Amino acid sequence: MAVVNRKKRKRILFIVIPLLIIIGILSYYQLLYKSPQVDNGIATLQMVFDKHRHIVTSVRFMPGDSLVVTSSVDSTIKIWKILSGEIVKEIKQASGIAYMDLSDDGTYAVTGGYDSTVRLWSMSDGALIKEFKGHSGTVWHTAISADNKKIASGGNDGIVNLWDVETGNLLHKLQGHKRIVWSVKFSPDGSQIASASFDFAIKLWNVVDGKLVWDNQEHKETVVDIAFSHDGKMLASTSDDKTIKLWNVAEHKLIRTMKVAEHVQAIAFSADDKRLITGGRDKPMIGEFLQEIFGDSKFNPGVSARLWDIETGTLLQTFSKHGNDVMDVAYSHNGKWIATASADQTVVLWGLNR
Numbered sequence: 001m002a003v004v005n006r007k008k009r010k011r012i013l014f015i016v017i018p019l020l021i022i023i024g025i026l027s028y029y030q031l032l033y034k035s036p037q038v039d040n041g042i043a044t045l046q047m048v049f050d051k052h053r054h055i056v057t058s059v060r061f062m063p064g065d066s067l068v069v070t071s072s073v074d075s076t077i078k079i080w081k082i083l084s085g086e087i088v089k090e091i092k093q094a095s096g097i098a099y100m101d102l103s104d105d106g107t108y109a110v111t112g113g114y115d116s117t118v119r120l121w122s123m124s125d126g127a128l129i130k131e132f133k134g135h136s137g138t139v140w141h142t143a144i145s146a147d148n149k150k151i152a153s154g155g156n157d158g159i160v161n162l163w164d165v166e167t168g169n170l171l172h173k174l175q176g177h178k179r180i181v182w183s184v185k186f187s188p189d190g191s192q193i194a195s196a197s198f199d200f201a202i203k204l205w206n207v208v209d210g211k212l213v214w215d216n217q218e219h220k221e222t223v224v225d226i227a228f229s230h231d232g233k234m235l236a237s238t239s240d241d242k243t244i245k246l247w248n249v250a251e252h253k254l255i256r257t258m259k260v261a262e263h264v265q266a267i268a269f270s271a272d273d274k275r276l277i278t279g280g281r282d283k284p285m286i287g288e289f290l291q292e293i294f295g296d297s298k299f300n301p302g303v304s305a306r307l308w309d310i311e312t313g314t315l316l317q318t319f320s321k322h323g324n325d326v327m328d329v330a331y332s333h334n335g336k337w338i339a340t341a342s343a344d345q346t347v348v349l350w351g352l353n354r
Contacts, residue, residue, distance in 0.1 A: 001349050002077060004032055006220075007352065008086050008133075009242070013034075013350060014296050017131055018117060021214060022351045024334050026284050032240065034087060035092045035260075035261040035262065035302060035303040035318070035331075036261070036303075037303060037318045037320065038306075038315050038316065038317055038320050039316055039317065039318070040316055040320045041306065041353060042307060042316055042317045042352060042353055042354060043317050043319065043338060043350040043351065043353070044351045044353060045321060045348065045349075045350060045351075046337070046348065046349045046350060046351040047082070047083070047085050047179055047349040048078065048084055048085075048321075048346050048347070048348050048349075049068065049070065049078075049080050049346060049347040050345065050346045051078065051087060051312065052070065052072040052074055052076070052198035052345050052346070052347075053072070053074040053281055053345065054072050054073035054074035054096070054256055054345060055073045055340070055342075055343045055345065056070055056071070056072045056156075056328070056341040056342055056343075056345060056347055057071050057072060057097055057099050057100065057325060057327050057328060057341065057344065058070065058071045058097075058099050058100040058101070058255065058327070058328040058341060059071060059328050059330045059339045059340070059341040060100070060101070060102035060330050061082075061330055061331075061332045061333060061337065061339065062079070062102070062106045062123075063104075063106045063280065063333065064083060064107060064333075065082065065332040065333050065334050065337060066081065066082055066083075067080065067088070068077055068080045068082055068207060068330075068339055068347065068349065069100070069101070069102055069109065069123075070100075070341060070347050071097040071100035071109075072096075072097060072316060072345075073096040073097065073098075073109060073278050074090055074096070074134050075094070075095060075096050075097060075150070076090055076093075076155050077090070077091040077093075077097065077100060077109055077111070077121065078090050078091075078094050079120070080347075081131070082293060082337070082349065083311065086190040087223055088246045089123075089126055090126075091109070091121055091126040093111060093113065093119060093128075094115065094116070094161045095113040095114045095115035096109045096114045096115075096137055097112070097113060097176065097281070097340040098111075098112045098113060098114060098115065098140050098141075098155075099111065099112045099139070099140060099141045099142055099297070099328075100112075100138060100142070101122075101142050101143045101144050103144045104142075104148075105146050105148070106123055106148050107122070107123060107124070107148065108120055108121060108122065108123060108129070108144060108148060108318060109123055110142045110143070110144045112138070112139030112140060112142040112153055112155065113139055114138050114153075115178070116133065116135045116136060116138065117131055117132070117133055117135075117136070117139065118131070118132035118133075118139055118142055118151060118153045118161075118163065119131050119132070120132070120151065120165065120292055121278070124270070127250055128150050130165070130168050131162075131168075132151065132163045132170075133170060133180070134161050134170055134173075135153065135155050135156070135159065135161060136156070136157045137154070137155055137156025137157050138155050138156045139153050139154070139155040139156075140180065140181065140183075141153065141154050141155070141156045141181065141182060141183045141184050141233055142157070142184070142351065143185050143189040143193075144165075144183050144186075145186045145207075146188060146189070146190055146223065147190055148165060149164070149166070149190075149281075150162060150163065150171070150185040150186070150190070150207065151163040151164060151165055152185075152186060152336065153184065154177075154181030154182070154183070154184040155180065155181060155182050156197055157173075158176035158178060158179055158180060158181055158199075159173055159177070159181065160173075160177070160181055160184055160193065160195045160199065160203075160205065161172065161173055161174070162207065162210065166285070171210075172207075172210035173203075174193070174195070174205050174210055174212075174214055176203055176215070177197040177198075177199050177203065178196065178197070178199040178201075179197055179199040180197060180198040180224065181195050181196070181197050181198075182197060182198065182222070182223065182224050182227045183195065183196040183223070183224065184196075184345055185206075185226050185227060185228055186228075187228050187232050187249070188228055188229075188230060188231070188232040188270065188353065189232055190207060191206070191207055191208070192204055192205060192206060192207060192213070193205045194226050194228065194235055195209060195226075196223035196224065196225060196226045196237060196323060197222070197223060198222045198277075199222075200219050200221060200222060200223060200236055200239075201215060201216060201217050201219075201223065201234070202214075202216040202219070202223055202226060202247075203215055203216070204216070204230050204235075204249075204252075208241040213243065214252050215222055216247070216252070217240055218245070219237065219239040219245070220239070220241040220253065221239050221240035221241035221263075222239060222240040222264040223237050223238070223239050223266075224238050224239060224240065224263070224264065224266075225237070225238045225266050225267050225352075226238075226263055226267070227268055228249070228269075229269050230269060230271060230272075230273050231273055232249065232299035233247065233248070233250065233273075234246055234247065234269075234273070234310075235247040235249050236261075236262035236267050236269065237267070238259045238265055238266065238267045238278060238280065239263065239264065240263040241263075242259060242260050242261065242262065242263055242264070242313070243257050243258065243259050243260070243264075244257070244258040244259075244264055244267065244276070244278055244308070245258075246310065254298060255352075256310060256313045257311050257313075258315070259293075260280070260302075260306065261303075262277075262280055262302075263280050264278045264279070264280035264281075265279065265281070265325070265326075265327065266279040266327060266328045266329045267279075267329065268329045268330055269310075269331065270331045270335055271331065271333055271334070271335050272335065273310065274309070274310055274311070275307060275309060275310060275316070275330055275331075276308040277305065277307055277308075277310060277329045277330075277340075278305065278306050278308065278329065279304060279305040279306075279326030279328065279329040279340055279341075280304065280305075280325060280326060280327075281302075281325050282305070288291050302320075302322075303318045303320050303323060304316050304322045304340070304342065305318070305319035305322075305326050305329060305338075305340045306319070306342060307319075319340060319348075321340075321351065322340065322342040322343075322344050322348065322350050323342075323344040323345040324331060325339065325343045326340045327340065327341050327342060327343055327344075328341040329341070335352065336351065337349060337350065337351060337352065338350040338352060
């Protein structure tokens with residue numbers, strides 16, 4: 001009998017001990033783990049905008065920086081007063097918004113939808129101005145040129161489309177990416193378009209003739225977002241390979257690489273091109289898996305955004321307010337504010353003390 005009992009105990013221990021180890025690991029990543037944090041007192045929490053009902057996909061500051069514009073999978077664009085959090089206007093479209101860009105003068109918003117459609121909106125009255133159809137599958141990213149004359153879009157079909165705003169005509173169908181296009185951006189002077197893809201590549205295209213001028217294959221995983229500096233001299237990229245890279249646009253050369261613990265999926269330059277704000281996953285892979293099961297990490301929000309010094313690559317500040325991934329980031333025109341938009345359905349406004 002004693003021999004039988006010992007065998008039973010061994011079988012139980014064989015099951016229980018690994019189970020306890022797994023529970024311990026999962027509990028650690030869900031409740032305790034957080035990437036290294038930096039707090040230099042640069043940023044202070046100012047406001048949380050929490051009226052969206054689904055993932056917030058993009059955020060922009062209106063000229064003058066008194067209003068913030070956001071978009072969401074809940075099919076709305078919302079315009080908020082920056083200091084009170086009051087919603088002053090809401091625009092609704094027929095499908096979820098995968099991304100929104102705002103024109104430099106605040107006149108237009110351009111959205112990419114899950115229904116394969118690009119839409120141009122008037123910000124003054126919320127009217128739909130024009131629809132652009134030509135993609136197959138979700139349009140994940142859109143951009144409008146500084147002169148408001150052209151729109152670029154990219155999505156599931158791996159194609160970058162260049163549209164004429166006035167006529168609605170397709171000017172160029174830029175083909176070269178092998179997989180989903182996650183991000184498209186115009187250079188500040190409007191002469192070039194950069195695109196980033198699931199195929200690990202960044203491509204730079206001429207707007208006038210649609211020709212490919214730079215095929216950058218140096219990232220080791222998906223390139224999720226890109227951004228031009230305001231002077232047009234630098235291009236920043238974020239990737240699933242857990243790096244942020246800075247590139248010299250004219251020379252097509254790497255300037256610097258910054259490494260992080262999780263993947264980065266959003267990036268923006270400060271107005272003076274001296275700092276970068278990045279956003280992305282707030283947990284490593286196990287933590288991300290647990291968030292998919294248990295929901296937002298409200299009791300242990302991870303590091304989901306970071307502020308960087310461009311000249312040195314120094315990490316200046318980490319941000320840990322969101323309970324899920326940061327999907328988009330924005331720097332105000334006056335350099336006093338940062339906004340982070342998240343899969344936790346909120347947008348957080350941060351005041352910069354220096």
